[in-house]
Amino acid sequence: MVCAGATIIVEKAHASILLEEFKESHCHHCLHWTLGPVPCHQCSQVGFCTTLCRDESWASYHQYECGLLDLLYRCTRDVNTGQHGLLALRTILKAGKQKMSIEQAKSSACRSSVGMLFDSADYGTVYSLVGNTAQRSEADLFRRTIMAVYLTSFIQQGDGQEPDVGMATALLHLLQSYPCNAHEISHLAVPLPSEPCSQNQLLQLQQVRPCEVGAAIMPVVSLMNHSCNPNVVHVSYGDVMVVRVIRRILQGEEIFDNYGYHYATHDRKERQLKLGQQYFFRCYCQPCVKDWPLYGDTPKLDKRSDISDALVKDINDFKRLVCYFPEGPAKLEESVRLFTGYLDTIESDRSISLPVQEYIKVQEVLKHCFALLATLSPHLLV
Structure with missing residues (x-):
């Protein structure tokens, strides 16, 4: 059994892209916030947190896109590919012609499927993701x-050649796969108060929101199926994704992610419609089968007032901590231990029938703890 709070997956992105509006505040390569960006040797369109990121970027892909990024951002908007188009192109540039060949990609994907190492850095693992x-x-x-032909022609502009059919074919494959498999890279944004917080002032957790700064392809994380009541959540340390448990996982139980449609915030009809349109499946998780209510209609934990009363106090203390801005990872780890304890208590009490509002609240606070830890923490080397 794996209890809430545990870390079960740490994966560095196979490829990632930074959204245009953050190019002056975040590293083009690892997507971390940086106070004084290191410039590219050749263009003024990107910045890096270190010379190491700059050199790695140049050796891998930036040499092909250098000086073209402003046009690439505009291009992906014009042809409506958005971040998926740019991410697909970045993946292909990193792979190079030899690795992106269909035959080699299929061979690599086949090796992974027969029990060999599933390597996030291998283009074959990306190729094997469903489209x-x-x-x-x-x-x-x-x-x-x-879109694939347009992007291929764009990156080849000026060489006087016909569009590379191999590159266009590889791009087409990814343009089908990425809407179902790409992941958002986000940091947690805490609004600054207009005046210093008083001891009794509370910050509504609804005001603390994820801020999307980029997108990435994570082949291992993409293997997780969906549930409207997930047992894990993933947070971003730059281009490294960490998956942590938010409800007890029993031995042999599947690890479930959430694709953006949670039972507490979206009714079953909307969830089924959206999941079918984007991911082409019908969900049969417990909240869908039993039609669990939205948060506002979920019963409260009336039988355990000791838990509900203590929880109100501890959540308010956490809101004050966020209002003052977190006092470092140590304080947040204390909060993680506190709220995972609540989850364990509720899950262990057989008299409690889920869902209950208090359980949903604890999970949401725990998600904020994980996200704040990721936002405040330094680079993870993977």
């Missing part, structure tokens, strides 16, 4: 094909 080609309409496939 739902058979479920897509002809119009959808045609639009993505045009």
